Amino acid sequence: MKPPALGLYIHVPFCTNQCDYCHFYKQSPSQSAIQQFFQNIQQERDYWQFVWEQRPFETIFWGGGNPSCLIPDELIALGNLCPTSKILKEWSVEVSPTAINQAKLQALHSLPVTRLSMGIQSFNPTILHQLGRRQTPTDAFKAYDALRSAGFNNINLDLIFPPDFSDLTLWRQDLETAISLNPEHLSTYCLTYETTSGPFTPQHHQTVDIDKEANFYLFTWDFLNAHGYQQYEVSNFAKPGFECRHNKNTWLMQEWLGWGPSAASQWNHQRFQNSTHLPYAPGPHNSTPSLTPDELCKDHLIFGLRLCEGINLSELQKQFPSVNLERYQSLWQHFCAQGLTTLNHSILRCTQRGMLLADSLAVAILLR
Ligand code: SF4
Known part of the structure; x- marks a missing residue:
């Protein structure tokens, strides 16, 4: 890949x-x-x-x-x-x-x-x-x-x-x-x-x-x-x-390195932040935990729903084979029934109403 x-x-x-x-x-x-x-x-x-x-x-x-x-x-x-x-x-x-x-x-x-x-x-x-x-x-x-x-x-x-x-x-x-x-x-x-x-x-x-x-x-x-x-x-x-x-x-949860005080990085399944004080030690610290596939997948869903193009759930499943995306199925049904999202050909996308409530949708995803 x-x-x-x-x-x-x-x-x-x-x-x-x-x-x-x-x-x-x-x-x-x-x-x-x-x-x-x-x-x-x-x-x-x-x-x-x-x-x-x-x-x-x-x-x-x-x-x-x-x-x-x-x-x-x-x-x-x-x-x-x-x-x-x-x-x-x-x-x-x-x-x-x-x-x-x-x-x-x-x-x-x-x-x-x-x-x-x-x-x-x-x-x-x-x-x-x-x-x-x-x-x-x-x-x-x-x-x-x-x-x-x-x-x-x-x-x-x-x-x-x-x-x-x-x-x-x-x-x-x-x-x-x-x-x-x-x-x-x-x-x-x-x-x-x-x-x-x-x-x-x-x-x-x-x-x-x-x-x-x-x-x-x-x-x-x-x-x-x-x-x-x-x-x-x-x-x-x-x-x-x-x-x-x-x-x-x-927002597509790719990878980035953050340099400078307080800058955050996401790299190699880890997310870490530099100290806010100069000088600081570069790189992830021993205590930096790896992100689990489940955590990364949730972030994909949360940030993907803020994008107008939405999320391709089939592609996401291929990217995270160990995550059971089926467990979100009832949530997507609920969102769609409330007029917050649409789901067509595996693309989950917010409606305008869903965009207005993007933070609430994020909380619902986090709680799954
Ligand atoms: S005070 Fe903060 S918001 Fe204002 S210009 Fe400086 S960094 Fe930007």
Whole structure:
């Protein structure tokens, strides 16, 4: 059987922003911390050489933190630590409108990074303020123009639903502004606060009306599909041919190595996470348990149901011959009877109603 696609994720743990909703591991970009980070990435590159020499990476993704807060020379140096080959199909980097500039974009383009993902979140100054984002709408427009001028032809914009799903008109304006820029990809996320330090607390968030939330999702899916952005995952939309390969491989439970503090890996039936503190020891630890076929199969089902293409149950059974997929049969019947999924020719796929309840479906699968 063909080995799964292998991706490389690098967590760049530096950011100078203080967004209220941020739950990513990050720290200030001091010279000593950046130096330590590079030493650690070099160690991980060396440690994993036996893997990437045999199975070159098909995708690379730099996330954070904020990779675009590195200076051009540091971006080039980090790029030179990434093993590349002819089979590399996509190289994505997250950037922020206030940190990116022409020199950094030229550095990324020369590596060659092929795809940029920019955290816009909103074009509305009031919502940006509520989110604790320091950027202005003008920053976002200028940065987008700079990305295009630098020659990038595969751009994602991240948008966040307004806090508490308060105003569909404002959200519609954000979507209209986003598509007027003509990016190749859009991601829309629901806000969750991890701490009570921001103006909105988790308790506050819990008061959201579920019907109102569903209304936002359904509006978004219909609106973006009608404007040429095909939904391929609960929160992700792309023009034809511009789905994010790296993320899709992750949702399809392929394999990936995560380098950098807090980065997670899935490799050789193991899932493990680096320490959040620099420096850290690369590789799985002695205590890292292997994933059982049953656990991996469940993850296939859970993440597969979030994809619009659904899951081919016959193929999944071939992939996991030791797992008794028959035991889910009554669950699929229940989902189909409730209008949450369809099951045709072995393809189990969520309906729109099922997509809205994807988290509940995941819990039901986990409990089987
Ligand atoms: S820019 Fe990203 S990493 Fe930085 S604080 Fe905001 S959400 Fe967190």
